[in-house]
Amino acid sequence: MAAWARAVRGLLLDVSGVLYDSGGEGGGVPIAGSVEAVRRIKAAGLKLQFCTNETQATREKFVKKLQGMGFDISVAEVTAPAPAACRILKERSLRPHLLVHNDLLPEFAEIDKTNPNCVVIGDAAENFTYANLNEAFRVLIGMEKPVLISLGRGRYYKETDGLKLDVGAYMKALEYACDVQAEVVGKPAKMFFESALAEMGVPPQQAGCCGCPQRLFCPACGTSGLRQHVALRELLQGCNRAPELQSQKLCPWKQI
Amino acid sequence: MAAWARAVRGLLLDVSGVLYDSGGEGGGVPIAGSVEAVRRIKAAGLKLQFCTNETQATREKFVKKLQGMGFDISVAEVTAPAPAACRILKERSLRPHLLVHNDLLPEFAEIDKTNPNCVVIGDAAENFTYANLNEAFRVLIGMEKPVLISLGRGRYYKETDGLKLDVGAYMKALEYACDVQAEVVGKPAKMFFESALAEMGVPPQQAGCCGCPQRLFCPACGTSGLRQHVALRELLQGCNRAPELQSQKLCPWKQI
Numbered sequence: 001m002a003a004w005a006r007a008v009r010g011l012l013l014d015v016s017g018v019l020y021d022s023g024g025e026g027g028g029v030p031i032a033g034s035v036e037a038v039r040r041i042k043a044a045g046l047k048l049q050f051c052t053n054e055t056q057a058t059r060e061k062f063v064k065k066l067q068g069m070g071f072d073i074s075v076a077e078v079t080a081p082a083p084a085a086c087r088i089l090k091e092r093s094l095r096p097h098l099l100v101h102n103d104l105l106p107e108f109a110e111i112d113k114t115n116p117n118c119v120v121i122g123d124a125a126e127n128f129t130y131a132n133l134n135e136a137f138r139v140l141i142g143m144e145k146p147v148l149i150s151l152g153r154g155r156y157y158k159e160t161d162g163l164k165l166d167v168g169a170y171m172k173a174l175e176y177a178c179d180v181q182a183e184v185v186g187k188p189a190k191m192f193f194e195s196a197l198a199e200m201g202v203p204p205q206q207a208g209c210c211g212c213p214q215r216l217f218c219p220a221c222g223t224s225g226l227r228q229h230v231a232l233r234e235l236l237q238g239c240n241r242a243p244e245l246q247s248q249k250l251c252p253w254k255q256i
Numbered sequence: 257m258a259a260w261a262r263a264v265r266g267l268l269l270d271v272s273g274v275l276y277d278s279g280g281e282g283g284g285v286p287i288a289g290s291v292e293a294v295r296r297i298k299a300a301g302l303k304l305q306f307c308t309n310e311t312q313a314t315r316e317k318f319v320k321k322l323q324g325m326g327f328d329i330s331v332a333e334v335t336a337p338a339p340a341a342c343r344i345l346k347e348r349s350l351r352p353h354l355l356v357h358n359d360l361l362p363e364f365a366e367i368d369k370t371n372p373n374c375v376v377i378g379d380a381a382e383n384f385t386y387a388n389l390n391e392a393f394r395v396l397i398g399m400e401k402p403v404l405i406s407l408g409r410g411r412y413y414k415e416t417d418g419l420k421l422d423v424g425a426y427m428k429a430l431e432y433a434c435d436v437q438a439e440v441v442g443k444p445a446k447m448f449f450e451s452a453l454a455e456m457g458v459p460p461q462q463a464g465c466c467g468c469p470q471r472l473f474c475p476a477c478g479t480s481g482l483r484q485h486v487a488l489r490e491l492l493q494g495c496n497r498a499p500e501l502q503s504q505k506l507c508p509w510k511q512i
Contacts, residue, residue: 130384137412137421155433156393165393165433172432173425177411 010047010202012079012193013038016054016157020069023159027065035070042072049200050078051193053152053186055122055167056101059083079196081151081186082107085120088185094147096120097139099132099170118147121174121182123154123167133170140178148174152186266303266458268335268449269294272310272413276325279415283321291326298328305456306334307449309408309442311378311423312357315339335452337407337442338363341376344441350403352376353395355388355426374403377430377438379410379423389426396434404430408442 013019019038022028041048050073054062059078066073082104089096095112098105100122108120119140124132140146154166171182186192197204269275275294278284297304306329310318315334322329338360345352351368354361356378364376375396380388396402410422427438442448453460 126386128386128389130382133384133425134418134420137425138419141412141419155435156397162390163394163397164390165429169393169429169433173421173429176428177421177425179411 008046008208009206010049010197010200011041011208012049012051012196012200014187015050015052015066019071020066021158021160023161026068028069028160030069030071038071038073047200047202048077049196051187051196052078052080053123053154055081055104055151055186056125057103058106061103076199079192079199081192082122084192084195085149085151085185086111088149088183089118089120094118094149096149097136098122099124099127099136100151101125101127117143118149119174120149120151121167121171122151124170125164128165128170133173137174137177140174140180146178146180148178148180148182150182150184150186153182153184153188264302264464265462266305266453266456267297267464268305268307268452268456270443271306271308271322275306275327276322277414277416279417282324284325284416286325286327294327294329303456303458304333305452307443307452308334308336309379309410311337311360311407311442312381313359314362317359332455335448335455337448338378340448340451341405341407341441342367344405344439345374345376350374350405352405353392354378355380355383355392356407357381357383373399374405375430376405376407377423377427378407380426381420384421384426389429393430393433396430396436402434402436404434404436404438406438406440406442409438409440409444 016022016028018031019034020028020030038048052062057065059075059080059082062080063073063075063078082100086108088094089111095114095116095118096108097116097119098108098113099119100108101124104122116139119136121136140148148171150167150171152166153168153171155168156163156166158164171184174180175182197207200207272278272284274287275290276284276286294304308318313321315331315336315338318336319329319331319334338356342364344350345367351370351372351374352364353372353375354364354369355375356364357380360378372395375392377392396404404427406423406427408422409424409427411424412419412422414420427440430436431438453463456463
């Protein structure tokens with residue numbers, strides 16, 4: 001193992017599609033071996049921060065679901081788009097019109113939503129109705145300078161009953177209609193990873209990430225010379241996903 | 257009036273937003289003066305071809321609606337995306353999965369829709385449900401090489417009860433999710449105007465167009481040196497839209 005990999009003190013870990021498959025009545029099923037892998041990573045003394053673009057539930061609900069599946073996880077270990085968006089809204093005195101999942105609304109409870117001056121879109125699922133999309137569009141087009149904040153930009157995802165369009169598709173629809181570019185909060189935005197590292201309390205030089213296709217998950221990889229990649233085999237030994245994850249890589253975080 | 261303008265034998269005319277405002281129970285209201293303008297243009301011996309991206313009704317229904325408002329118009333004078341798309345489907349042996357308005361379905365009555373190998377999307381309005389969009393997406397993503405045909409690419413339009421997202425926005429959503437580029441049938445596709453000219457029986461050198469913002473309606477304008485533009489005032493004198501239309505231009509059709 002390379003020197004930098006031995007120096008890794010914390011990992012950013014993707015969740016949906018890596019630790020569990022979402023959908024169905026229970027909200028998903030853990031991928032065989034993943035519960036044990038998380039336990040082993042923690043037992044090895046590594047810090048973990050779970051990075052999710054999950055916007056169909058509050059972090060509390062999300063954590064409860066994962067705990068129900070057997071994962072060792074707490075709310076503080078989860079970095080998700082909605083709280084990150086709330087920080088931005090407060091900093092810039094933005095009052096959102098929300099097009100999000102009903103279960104995510106509590107994350108925005110403290111935010112002033114009167115007389116909106118921006119639109120926040122998440123994976124609204126069944127709330128992506130013709131009427132709701134037209135309404136979000138009218139709010140946006142009525143602004144002098146439309147501000148669209150998107151909680152992620154995923155294309156689609158798999159649930160137990162099949163593939164579903166993700167928030168990115170609807171973001172593109174509104175972008176095109178209003179001729180604006182959305183500000184993406186969540187993976188793969190650099191700022192999102194910076195928040196996750198800060199919350200984990202590990203500097204980028206001592207952090208690794210795994211789970212997502214690299215070009216999305218690790219902005220550093222897409223740009224320039226990482227020194228080395230190390231397969232996850234050693235960390236995830238015994239996980240049924242190991243053969244797949246070996247083609248994913250563990251990347252040291254460049255100074256970002 | 258310039259020499260070329262005197263040589264004009266036919267006009268391509270936009271309809272929605274130019275001759276009438278759509279929406280409401282009657283399907284729209286004529287813009288004051290427009291019925292008379294159409295009558296006067298025809299009385300002057302000019303041929304007319306009504307070019308519409310209307311995909312919420314068959315041409316028969318569309319013409320009936322306009323006749324009801326007092327317009328002198330026949331089905332043969334209407335160029336619309338659905339019949340143009342049907343020609344393409346037949347030529348290329350494509351079997352569509354349709355995401356269109358219920359009232360447009362009769363235009364596709366003769367088309368084989370079993371075991372779809374493409375998706376055709378129109379302004380489906382209330383049919384733009386979460387379930388229908390996911391279904392169209394699944395059909396597309398399941399193809400080895402997804403083929404998406406879009407009846408127009410409008411961003412939005414106005415109805416009497418407010419602005420609505422147009423087909424282009426939903427086209428963008430599917431394009432992004434499937435990483436494909438849609439083939440657009442309707443304005444502003446060059447082929448669509450060529451069909452309209454052929455149906456009118458007037459060569460491009462002797463045809464003018466008016467109504468839409470030029471850069472969308474007249475591909476020739478966007479590219480290179482038209483000799484001259486002539487305001488529509490003389491043709492549309494008396495129409496309440498005249499002051500607006502004076503900033504639109506009458507363009508001779510270049511050889512296309």
